[in-house]
Amino acid sequence: MAIDLTALRAHFPSLNTGLAFFDGPGGTQTPRPVAEAIAATLTGPLSNRGNVSPSELNAERAVADFRAAYADLLNMPAGGIVHGRSATQLTYDFSRHLAKSWQAGDEIVLSRLDHDSNVRPWIQAAERAGVSVRWIEIDAATMELDLDSYERALSPRTRLVAVTAASNVLGTKPPVRRIADRAHEFGALVYVDGVHYAAHHLVDVPALGADLFVCSPYKFLGPHCGVLAGTPELLETLDPDKLLPSPDNVPERFEFGTLPYEILAGATAAVDFLTAIDPGTGTTRRERLAHSLGALHEHEQALRTRLEDGLQALGNAVTLHSKAADRTPTLLMTLQGRDAREAQVHLASRNVVAPAGSFYAYEVFAALKLQDPALRVGLAPYNTADDVDRFLDGLADLNL
The missing domain is CATH 3.90.1150.10 (Aspartate Aminotransferase, domain 1)
Known part of the structure; x- marks a missing residue:
């Protein structure tokens, strides 16, 4: 290669x-095809989504293409791809969604290795719900996670484990699958911050063992936005606060307001740009x-x-x-x-x-x-x- x-x-x-x-x-930095995709979508014609006019259909296509592109990038169903303004915004949203089921006496496990966007939303949600926070520490000699501390942090009361797939400052890549498997043995969900990881590796969310995975296209040549992936079956179990007339189907129940169709088109173009750099002979x-x-x-x-x-x-x-x-x-x-x-x-x-x-x-x-x-x-x-x-x-x- x-x-x-x-x-x-x-x-x-x-x-x-x-x-x-x-x-x-x-x-x-942003390649020209991503900027061109954004400009072409904005100048349309473009309307709110619908199935009548060409401008409505352009908006529908932008959404469908975005979900299909990130389904391919993350190896997840298109029906489990959620757009957000940023990974931070998505994590704040999902911390509130998940915390609805937490009870006083429950526990969550966080990592000292993480960007604060995968720490503070969970701490704040835990405080409101009366939930305790336990920690996976860093081994200062290796700059890797101390998995012994992780074992001590887990308990039958653990409801969530939030961990990065790669540190945004040290580059450390924890053994996410091992961490996820242990969490699942205790019945906990695993939320993985893949923002830095996705910029350097092909992501396979099921292989990582993540229940929910978040990344940011602007870290890999796309526009500023966030993407969350989860199985539609899991997303169906979460009940976000939303406007009464807004869609209740998954994944749209988690996307508030009119989607930025031009940003979706740019994010799709980023995936296609990466695909074309050295595609080999693959058929998909x-x-x-x-x-x-x-x-x-x-x-x-x-x-x-x-x-x-x-x-x-x-x-x-x-x-x-x-x-x-x-x-x-x-x-x-x-x-x-x-x-x-x-x-x-x-x-x-x-x-x-x-x-x-x-x-x-x-x-x-x-x-x-x-x-x-x-x-x-x-x-x-x-x-x-x-x-x-x-x-x-x-x-x-x-x-x-």
């Missing part, structure tokens, strides 16, 4: 600025996606190796906190004697975009006592070896 990087990069107008982007974990979109994303994974892993080798050459001046055995090409680092924000500004002066902060990973930074801000470097499909070398040269110029 191999990708034509020159051809790939030609689809991204923002790359013509000469900037080297390492901020993919916060949101990737899922097969072509598997081939393309496999090639992208190899490309990103090669760049990660180049990046890590270069950081190692800088010696003790750089402390790399991303060290789990299984992780994405996202690196969190602190710099000896330097504030990471200083490094961000210096790199920006060299047209290298590498952000500093804690990136909403509140529990990670608190549990590991990490210096805030830290520098995060994340690789995306359009990154090149030259980008990596420019980043490393920029760091070296700081006289670390």
Whole structure:
């Protein structure tokens, strides 16, 4: 498997600025076909959904195509694909939906490895319901989840386990299937934050063991929105508060107000763009996606190796906190004697975009006592070896 990087990069107008982007974990650059799909849908003709006029049918098609695309991307039924404004919004919504069945004395299990969007909504819902929160801790030596602490957190009272499929700052990929299987033995639901994971791997929600899985297309070349996947059978058991005239069928009962048809079209175009990068000879979109994303994974892993080798050459001046055995090409680092924000500004002066902060990973930074801000470097499909070398040269110029 191999990708034509020159051809790939030609689809991204923002790359013509000469900037080297390492901020993919916060949101990737947008290829022209995604923007064109959004513009074409907006200029339509376009109306609210219906089955009479061409403009109504265009809206219907945008919704159906979106559900079909994310069914293929996540290996889930189209009837279980829910649109949301963001992963945070979807998690807040579903924390309220699920908490309706919780009772005082119940427990939920959360992970210290997670972005706060998969922590705070559950804590706040638990507080309102009188439910206790238990924790899966991080092993500071490996930057992986401490599964012994997970075993101690589980009980017959556990109603939910919420865990990330990949840390947005450390890149750590926990053994989600193992975690899910144990949760299911106690009768608990498993909610998986796949926002960072989906940017680097072909997702198979059933294989992960997730009951509910959320991701964000803008992390993998699409527009700003969120997607939640669950089986229609599970979604049928959840009763959201909603307007009386609004649809009660699944998945639409969870989508409030008029859908943003242009955003749905852009999110669909992002899946199709990924599919076409290196599709192989697959006959289905899922097969072509598997081939393309496999090639992208190899490309990103090669760049990660180049990046890590270069950081190692800088010696003790750089402390790399991303060290789990299984992780994405996202690196969190602190710099000896330097504030990471200083490094961000210096790199920006060299047209290298590498952000500093804690990136909403509140529990990670608190549990590991990490210096805030830290520098995060994340690789995306359009990154090149030259980008990596420019980043490393920029760091070296700081006289670390």
